[in-house]
Amino acid sequence: MKKLVTLLFCLMLSSASQAALLTINELFKTNNDVAVVQLELLTDSPLIIFTTSFDYGANFDPIVAFYDNEGNFIAYNDDNEYVAPYNFPEEQTFWDSGLILDLLTGTYYITVSEYPNFPNRNNLFDDPYNQRRDIMPIDDGPQLSLHVIGNIDVDSALWEVFRDDTGLSRNLPTPVPEPSTQLLALLFGLGLIRLKCRV
Numbered sequence: 001m002k003k004l005v006t007l008l009f010c011l012m013l014s015s016a017s018q019a020a021l022l023t024i025n026e027l028f029k030t031n032n033d034v035a036v037v038q039l040e041l042l043t044d045s046p047l048i049i050f051t052t053s054f055d056y057g058a059n060f061d062p063i064v065a066f067y068d069n070e071g072n073f074i075a076y077n078d079d080n081e082y083v084a085p086y087n088f089p090e091e092q093t094f095w096d097s098g099l100i101l102d103l104l105t106g107t108y109y110i111t112v113s114e115y116p117n118f119p120n121r122n123n124l125f126d127d128p129y130n131q132r133r134d135i136m137p138i139d140d141g142p143q144l145s146l147h148v149i150g151n152i153d154v155d156s157a158l159w160e161v162f163r164d165d166t167g168l169s170r171n172l173p174t175p176v177p178e179p180s181t182q183l184l185a186l187l188f189g190l191g192l193i194r195l196k197c198r199v
């Protein structure tokens with residue numbers, strides 16, 4: 001099965017010649033914080049989403065979720081350390097998360113929360129998380145590191161960190177800070193990429 005997944009991943013990436021990289025690094029202030037990113041996919045194409053936040057337990061255990069333009073839940077992942085490209089400069093470790101999705105052109109949302117605050121599959125704008133626990137500040141704040149690879153319009157990407165009990169505004173106010181994107185010449189070369197082949 002791992003061989004099949006790796007083969008499919010290679011085929012998907014070989015068509016991603018226009019791929020760009022979006023990276024967001026941000027501190028969570030409480031254990032109930034949720035980061036939300038809005039982005040535009042420019043063509044029908046794959047989207048690769050992954051975190052490098054766990055750092056062998058030195059940081060936090062992220063959960064990634066994905067929603068369509070209307071806020072409808074599509075998918076989530078708790079633990080998947082095999083999504084980052086082979087020579088990506090930041091390492092995924094065993095409780096990092098990731099998704100590989102084949103999508104139509106359009107607007108999408110990505111969220112990242114801290115385990116065990118799982119998405120409840122509600123609409124993104126209608127109480128999407130229902131983890132009920134005491135809200136506590138986190139010493140120094142865990143560092144969110146989220147990466148998205150795909151044919152995306154990085155200049156139009158918006159993001160926000162909101163606290164689970166306060167709700168999410170439909171209009172995300174914050175442009176992704178610079179440097180937010182890199183052309184993936186290092187990773188893609190001539191449209192080819194090596195993967196972590198742990199089979």
